[in-house]
Amino acid sequence: MTGTVPDMAPSGRAARDTSSQYSCGVICARGLEKRFGERRVLRGVEFDVPRAGFLLVTGPNGSGKTTLLRICAGLAAPTAGELVADVERARVGFLAHEPLVYRELTALENLDLYGRLYRIPERRERTGMLLERFGLWDERHTRAASYSRGMLQRLALCRTLLHEPELLVLDEPFSSLDDEGAALLDRELEERRANASFVVATHDPDRVRPYATSHLALA
């Protein structure tokens, strides 16, 4: 991807303006700013992710990576600036720090619930295929509460990929995964990079650098 700045633009003075006067790929930001009270978390963030683009987001703790990803996923609104996304909310796959699954439900029940909400026509087949691919099939009737952190991350990846998202917003996707799990995720990223766009935040940029088409370094 071209046109992505590696660091913040100097100001966040752009007002909330939805009249997009520039070309935008799947998702792009101009002068993005986010404040929590007096604390400014993001300032003047600009990027543009085209179709099949892969934006790598890096930065130290507290630099606003998670906040930026939440804005990209549509879970938070920017305080100023503009974020334009040419993708339906239902076509966004969001992997957060938490797996976003109910601990008292089994893996199968969690994915079935999300499959219903995403209105996936063949959700049982898709659920079964993903559970098998991520090595959770034998534990499909086990409540998520008794899963290890790595198994929860695998289940979270199943949830994220369940509806074949066009835009994947991944926050530390390799977190808690063992070598086998990381290899599975590598394979998924490789397979999907031609058909999906990615915004990925990580503290281990070398892991995903081969896929990245652009890099946003938050300070």
Add this chain to the structure above:
Amino acid sequence: MTYLSDVAALARKDLTLELRARDTLPAMLLFVLSTLVIFHFVLPADSSELAAKGLLWVAIVFTALLGLSRAFTAEREQDVIDGLVLATRDRSAIWLGKALSILVFLVLAEVVALPAFALFFTDVGGGTIAGVVLADLGIWAVGTLLAAMATASRARELLLPLIFLPLAIPIVIGGVGASVAGHPGKYVAFLGLYDAIFALVAWGSFDYVVTE
């Protein structure tokens, strides 16, 4: 698959969670029964029916508050609300699904509470039952929205009663009126109007509550 199937899936999930965790309904049942027993001994034997009915409504409102305070616990502790917000086409389905499950818990608590009230105090007439049904709908509508709002706050345990109880005052006025008035029609109509207004407000505004 439609909006209603989303609502049904979400409500069924809540009931499944409650069947497994059993951390809301048993607490509501214990609370409402304990309250009625305490009121039974506190209220003088020659006290009026009006006083007894008033205490019934105090018990119902605070039992509902107990259930509401637990309503979004699973979503809050595990951040699942983010996943639901992304997955649902219409975010109000989350509100409606949650509200339906709360309504089920509230009705089950009252199925136990009303006979207990009749045993300890006085008969429960048709006006009281109509008032309770309509009050449940009001609590259902406004309580679920406020519970979702309070969930986003760090002071949620403090905030929910502070914002819910003032809005529940009309429910208590209508409910007590329907219970004790000779002609409860106007109180029942008042509760119906309250329910309709707040159900529409809650349905329309939930989207803003779950977005930062």
